[in-house]
Each structure stands twice: as structure tokens, then as C-alpha cells.
Amino acid sequence: MNLVRKKDKRGQFERTLLIYEREALHQVFSNDRKYAEADLRIANQLLDEMDRKELWVECDCIEPEEGQEKPFNCEVKGKKRATLMHVHTSGHHDEKCPLYRLIREREGNNPTTEAKISPLIPVGGDDWLPEKKKAAKVNPAEVIPRTSRSRRKQIKPVPALGRKLLTLIQAAGLNHLELYPACSTKGLTAAIAAINEVLSTNTMRNGTYLSELFTCSPWLNKNDIDQMLKKLESGSDLNTSNKELCIYIIGLAKIVTKEEIVFKINGKLFTHRPEARVSINGENSHNAGCREPYWAILEYRRGQNGMVYCHAGYAHAAESLDNTVPVDSIKEKETLNVIIKACDFVCRQKNPPVAISLIKPLFSMKSVKDGVEDFIHPDFILNVVPAGDGKIASFIIETMGYDLAEYVERKGRTHEVMRREGCLLTDPPGWPEASEKSFNSYLLSHIFKAIK
Numbered sequence: 365m366n367l368v369r370k371k372d373k374r375g376q377f378e379r380t381l382l383i384y385e386r387e388a389l390h391q392v393f394s395n396d397r398k399y400a401e402a403d404l405r406i407a408n409q410l411l412d413e414m415d416r417k418e419l420w421v422e423c424d425c426i427e428p429e430e431g432q433e434k435p436f437n438c439e440v441k442g443k444k445r446a447t448l449m450h451v452h453t454s455g456h457h458d459e460k461c462p463l464y465r466l467i468r469e470r471e472g473n474n475p476t477t478e479a480k481i482s483p484l485i486p487v488g489g490d491d492w493l494p495e496k497k498k499a500a501k502v503n504p505a506e507v508i509p510r511t512s513r514s515r516r517k518q519i520k521p522v523p524a525l526g527r528k529l530l531t532l533i534q535a536a537g538l539n540h541l542e543l544y545p546a547c548s549t550k551g552l553t554a555a556i557a558a559i560n561e562v563l564s565t566n567t568m569r570n571g572t573y574l575s576e577l578f579t580c581s582p583w584l585n586k587n588d589i590d591q592m593l594k595k596l597e598s599g600s601d602l603n604t605s606n607k608e609l610c611i612y613i614i615g616l617a618k619i620v621t622k623e624e625i626v627f628k629i630n631g632k633l634f635t636h637r638p639e640a641r642v643s644i645n646g647e648n649s650h651n652a653g654c655r656e657p658y659w660a661i662l663e664y665r666r667g668q669n670g671m672v673y674c675h676a677g678y679a680h681a682a683e684s685l686d687n688t689v690p691v692d693s694i695k696e697k698e699t700l701n702v703i704i705k706a707c708d709f710v711c712r713q714k715n716p717p718v719a720i721s722l723i724k725p726l727f728s729m730k731s732v733k734d735g736v737e738d739f740i741h742p743d744f745i746l747n748v749v750p751a752g753d754g755k756i757a758s759f760i761i762e763t764m765g766y767d768l769a770e771y772v773e774r775k776g777r778t779h780e781v782m783r784r785e786g787c788l789l790t791d792p793p794g795w796p797e798a799s800e801k802s803f804n805s806y807l808l809s810h811i812f813k814a815i816k
């Protein structure tokens with residue numbers, strides 16, 4: 365995503381936005397997302413720069429045809445605050461782009477109607493329902509060769525079912541934490557409420573509410589699910605010739621193994637056993653289930669025999685039931701807790717920063733330099749907004765798991781890319797060298813330097 369000139373000459377490159385700036389624009393201006401105070405500060409700073417230098421934001425969600433423009437967004441001054449608007453004469457955003465549906469300044473006394481008709485497009489799929497498989501028969505002519513392997517390699521392998529869960533978690537703002545001025549860790553109840561809000565205010569492309577397919581009620585039995593499926597099946601607006609109708613159950617599970625996902629609600633256990641087993645993010649059979657609790661999603665389908673069955677499951681560890689941010693490892697939970705405590709300490713001192721926010725990226729991010737794209741997937745991004753007009757600091761924080769040579773080499777390359785997007789901090793500090801310093805004191809010294 366770039367800043368480009370509005371005229372003289374229209375579209376001329378000014379500079380590339382850093383990842384934390386792009387994230388803030390997505391959070392603040394996308395209809396799907398929620399933002400923290402730090403995001404708003406970052407976005408306002410960008411709007412100010414656009415205003416002063418007469419710039420537009422050029423989005424990179426599409427690859428335009430020869431001679432056409434990428435989507436441009438301009439700043440418009442609203443009654444309450446400035447916002448972004450798509451320049452209609454420029455290219456159109458991709459439907460999956462967070463800026464595809466920009467927040468408009470809401471007028472009148474009916475503020476919710478706008479959100480109700482907007483489809484939420486999941487990352488990595490054309491729609492929320494999977495393609496129907498042809499009856500089990502192999503036709504070698506139909507095997508599609510895999511392309512762009514090198515690109516695929518860098519993206520964390522999350523199955524389509526997992527991407528649905530992560531898309532909802534992101535839309536519900538559960539991978540973002542405001543650490544100051546308000547501390548916004550979301551516990552189980554608030555997290556489920558936020559997901560339910562997304563489900564009841566967003567639709568698929570054809571207008572079906574997500575709440576007709578997804579439920580946060582893990583206590584539903586096969587009979588209840590059968591009823592939900594029947595309702596979907598009787599709806600005439602779904603193209604059932606090529607889409608598999610499914611019901612999804614989402615929740616925070618207590619126990620996860622390769623065979624089952626168990627929810628504990630008011631002391632009662634509710635077990636789901638997917639026939640195609642459970643895929644657990646970053647875990648193999650030797651350590652499956654060691655990071656509870658888990659964000660979990662289960663897919664129910666109707667079988668050839670007409671009976672409802674649990675088809676597949678996916679689980680992704682959460683920090684805890686009091687702080688439901690998704691995490692990739694136990695080590696990452698520790699890093700996250702050090703970050704939260706350190707920020708709390710900083711904010712209780714004299715002259716605290718104006719705002720601090722934390723992002724746990726759930727999808728890979730693009731970093732562009734000299735026209736070359738690299739994909740990175742930082743563990744955490746911490747944005748610190750100092751008081752006054754000091755520069756906003758963006759820390760990219762990486763939890764280092766191993767010191768195997770191959771891992772050190774691979775990380776060395778991605779760390780180089782991360783360093784151009786912000787100040788890279790590793791836990792432990794100085795990795796792969798040994799360090800005397802604790803991550804806590806290392807992080808604190810950097811935050812204090814940023815707000816001085």
C-alpha cells in the first residue's frame with residue numbers, strides 16, 4: 365500500500381506505508397473492524413500527511429490490467445472527523461480487501477442498518493461454504509497443478525476451516541488488544557459476544573446471515589444441528605448444486621485432542637468427534653492438546669445416508685479464558701504476558717504514552733521494498749504513541765522457539781524484512797546469541813526510549 369500524488373502527476377509514487385500504518389488504516393476505516401486509540405492516532409497522522417501533501421492512498425489488493433489504475437482512496441472531511449473514500453474513477457478494491465467497504469460517516473438516527481447488509485468475505489475462500497466434492501471418483505485430467513509454491517511456503521499452513529475461524533476472530537477484533545488508555549483484554553463471555561455480533565450483522569454474498577450457518581452454542585446436539593441444516597436447505601437462495609451446506613460450531617474448548625473437541629460449560633462437558641479428525645494449529649500427535657484453552661470450530665454436514673455427522677474440526681490455542689487472544693505456542697503466551705505487564709508498568713509511571721495497542725497478526729502480511737514483495741508473519745506488533753508530537757514507535761516482537769540451524773537461517777531472512785517495518789525485538793533478546801538480559805527489561809528500555 366502506497367501514498368501517491370493526487371495530481372502532478374496523478375498516481376505518482378510518494379512512499380510505501382509501513383505495516384503498522386496499513387493495519388491502522390484497515391482497522392479504523394474498514395466496516396468490519398474495530399480499532400484502538402493507537403490505531404486512530406496513527407490513521408489521523410496519515411490523514412494529516414495526505415492533507416498537507418495532497419496525497420492519496422493506493423491500495424494493492426488487485427493487480428490492475430495494463431494502463432489501468434489501482435484503487436485510490438482520498439481523504440474526506442466529515443462532520444465529526446475525516447475519513448477515507450474510494451476514488452470512483454480509479455480501480456475497484458478486491459472484495460476481500462478490508463478497504464472494500466469503508467466506514468461512512470453515519471448520519472441520521474439509524475446507525476446500524478448499513479452494517480447489516482454487508483457481506484463479510486473470508487480470507488482464502490470464495491465463500492463460507494466449501495465446494496461440493498464430486499462423488500469419490502478419480503479423474504486424473506482434473507488434477508490442477510500447484511502453482512506459486514515459493515509463495516505458499518512462507519504462509520503458515522492453515523486449512524480452509526481454520527481460516528473461517530480466524531476471519532471471524534479478526535472481524536470480532538479478538539486479535540487486537542488496547543493496552544492503554546483502556547486495557548481491553550477480552551474474557552470468554554465478551555469474546556463470544558463479539559463473535560455473535562459479527563455473525564448477526566454480516567451476511568454471505570447472497571444475503572444469508574452468518575448466524576444461520578455459524579453458532580456459538582457447543583451444547584447443540586445432532587437433532588438441533590439437523591434443524592438448522594433443514595432451514596438452510598429449504599432456503600432457495602443458496603446454490604446447492606456446487607456448495608456443500610454445513611453448520612459450524614465455534615467456541616473456546618477446554619480439551620482438544622486429534623479425535624475430539626470438548627467444551628466445558630457450567631461444569632458440563634460437551635464433546636464433538638469429527639470423522640476427519642481435528643487439525644490443531646502448530647501441534648503434532650506428540651504434543652496435541654497441551655496449550656488449552658483453544659478456539660475451536662467444528663463442521664457438520666449431512667452424509668449420503670441423510671444423517672447429520674461431524675465432518676472436521678480445527679483448533680487454535682488462546683492465551684487463556686480471561687484473555688482470548690490466539691497464540692501459536694506456549695512460549696508465545698509467556699511473551700504476550702510479559703508485554704502486557706511491561707505496558708502496564710510503563711503506563712503507571714509519570715508521563716505515560718498517549719496510547720498503546722497490540723496486534724496478534726492472524727494472516728501473513730505483505731512487505732514491499734523497491735517493488736519486491738515479501739510475506740512476513742510477525743508474532744506480535746506493539747504500537748506505542750508518545751505524548752506530544754513524538755514519533756509513533758512500532759515494535760515487531762518475535763518469540764524464538766528453537767536454535768536449529770535451519771530455523772536460525774530462515775528466521776534471519778524474515779527478520780531482515782521485519783526490520784524495515786519496525787523495530788524488531790526478539791524474545792529472548794539478542795537471539796540467536798545467548799543474552800544476560802531478560803526480555804522484560806529489554807522491552808521496557810525500548811518503550812521508555814520511544815516515549816522519552
Ligand SMILES: [Zn+2]
Pocket residue numbers: 423424425426435457458461462463464
Ligand atoms: Zn483494496
